[in-house]
Amino acid sequence: MLKIRQVLFACLVFTQQASASASASASIHSFAPPGLCTLADIWPQGPGHTLVPQRPDAELTKILAQIDPARIKATITKLVSFGTRHTLSNQTDPMRGVGAARDWIAAELRSYATASNGRMTVSVPSYVQPPATRIPTDTVISNVVATLRGSEESNRAYVISGHYDTRVSDPLNFMDDGPGANDDASGVAVSMELARVFAGHVPKATMMFAAVAGEEQGLFGSNFLATSLKEAGVDVQGMLNNDIVGSSTGDDGTRAPFDIRMFAQGIPTTETAAETAKRVSIGGENDSPARQLGRFVAEVSQNPSTKMGVHIMYRPDRYLRGGDHLSFLKQGFPAVRFTEPHENFAHQHQDIRVVDGVQFGDLIEFVDFDFVARVARVNGAALWSLAQAPGTPKDVVIANKVLGNNSTLSWTADTGADGGYEIVWRATDEPFWSHVIPVGQTNTATVQMSKDNVHFGVRSVGKNGFRSPATFPFPG
Known part of the structure; x- marks a missing residue:
């Protein structure tokens, strides 16, 4: 008890000094904020021992070393070569449009699957989307999914995804070139590269590597995938969405080449009002399944093998924006979104043009392939660590x-x-x-x-x- 009183007194003195310093200074940043002392300061020797983050084992270290920036560049270059991948673009032309991109992704994933001894299969699940806000006519929405079957007898699975459709300034303009190098060929490249390197390994739980369509028109592909998995009774215990992970440089010139943002939802979408009230009553707003997934990813993915810092953003997505992980959250699956630390909005959802010397458009020249590879290693460390562990209690x-x-x-x-x-x-x-x-x-x-x-x-x-x-x- 004497020790606790001493620590509390020290905290009180520090807080009083900090408050006095604040009054004497014009800068709010000139002092440490009150409340710095926590329960951990008062009871530093609680039950148990200090948590030591998991580190990659030998197999995971080898897997992460196989992630190749050159192959990621080749994937993004090929996706850009289709001119546009707009959801409403041509689906039968072998050279241009969303159909050509779909068929190439499927063929590429099937080539990776040959290393799996039959454990990896590739499917192209599709459906016809009736007219909606950004879908003027009946439109086929096709996802491409490589499934690597786990060794355990369970329905537990983990999903990683990027969206392969693109858009320009007008979301209904499917004629003009929409390269989509960063948004979101970068995320598709992460998913595909991990499918390639994991194909030769046997995880305990099933992994699913997806490239989904219809994101720019309203998350149609991911909603179809998440709903299908829910209806099939698949126990998706984690979904990692990679959307705009191609550059570390923002439109203000700010760079953070060794950092990635990860957005994690607080109160779950699927909770009833009564369930949310109970969560709030016990202070569990910061302990949703998505936040627990985020804590796990941050723990296992920040190490010398990835060379990346993972920063949890305490909101479902960027401010008033959304992505494919929201479809999984809607079905009650834990899901997070990765996005580069500083966005350049001149390179997103823009017609290709030059205005006052500023280049607009999502062009491949603005993609940092080494950065994308590091993001892939973050995802790879998380995915393998999830699949090799037992299921979440x-x-x-x-x-x-x-x-x-x-x-x-x-x-x-x-x-x-x-x-x-x-x-x-x-x-x-x-x-x-x-x-x-x-x-x-x-x-x-x-x-x-x-x-x-x-x-x-x-x-x-x-x-x-x-x-x-x-x-x-x-x-x-």
């Missing part, structure tokens, strides 16, 4: 019938968690899990720490050392 609850300073959690045991389970925790104002408590092969455990003061999660462990994302407990 289900039905995690925390006992609340009896008041007390201990916390009892329980969950549904999974035979895939052959290495047992771990309880993770963090102070309520911390963004990432900070401590881990191994609890072994059980489906319930009591922690000598009050649920009032920290957030808990439960993650599964494989004998291979891979951990799953954590699941946030609700009152049970």
Whole structure:
């Protein structure tokens, strides 16, 4: 108790000094903000031990080293060569239009699948979209999906996607060239390159590498894919959307070549009003399945093999904008979106032209292929770490019938968690899990720490050392 009082007193003194400094200075940035001291400062030696981020094993390190900027350049160059890939463009011309791009992507993925000994299959699921806001006539929407079957007997799967359609300034203009080098040949190249390098490996869970259409007209392709997977009963435990990941330089000249943004939704789209009220009542706004996926990706994807920093943005997407991951969130699947750190809007959704010496248009000359390769490594590290780990724990609850300073959690045991389970925790104002408590092969455990003061999660462990994302407990 004396130690706690000493730390609290030090925090109070610091806060008072900071406030005084703020009054004496004209700059708001001249002092550290009040509230810097957290529960972690007061109880630095809580139960368990400090969480150490997972690092790539030998196989993943080898996989990430195979990601080739030259091959990514070749993929983007080929996609740009079709002139336009607008959803309303020609679907039968072998050289120009969305149909030619679709057929080339499928053929390329099938060539990769030959290394999989039959584990990877390629399909082109399609449907006819009736007229909508940006679809004036009945239009065939086709996705291209390479599925790498996992070794375990389950319906667990992970999806990575980019959209192969493009547009110019007028979303209904399907005649003019729309190169779409960055938006989103870059994301398609990430998905395809990972399909190529993973084809020769055997993950535990199934991986799906997708190139979807109709994004620019209203997320039609991804909605079709997500809805189909939901109806088929596929347990999609993570979806990674790559959209505009081709450059690290913004239109103001700002560069961040070793950083990527990752957008992660807070309160889930699928929750009822009552469920959301319960989440808010226990302070779980920052602990949605998408945020847990985001924490996991940040943990496993920032290392010397990727050379990238992953920055979680606490919103579903960029401000009042959207992408294909939203279709998966709508179906209740955890999903995040990767987008370059600084966008150049002269190179997005623009007619190709020069105005006052400024080049407009999504041209390949503005793509940084080494940057795209690093983004692919971030995705690859996350995808392999997800697929090799046991599934994310289900039905995690925390006992609340009896008041007390201990916390009892329980969950549904999974035979895939052959290495047992771990309880993770963090102070309520911390963004990432900070401590881990191994609890072994059980489906319930009591922690000598009050649920009032920290957030808990439960993650599964494989004998291979891979951990799953954590699941946030609700009152049970």
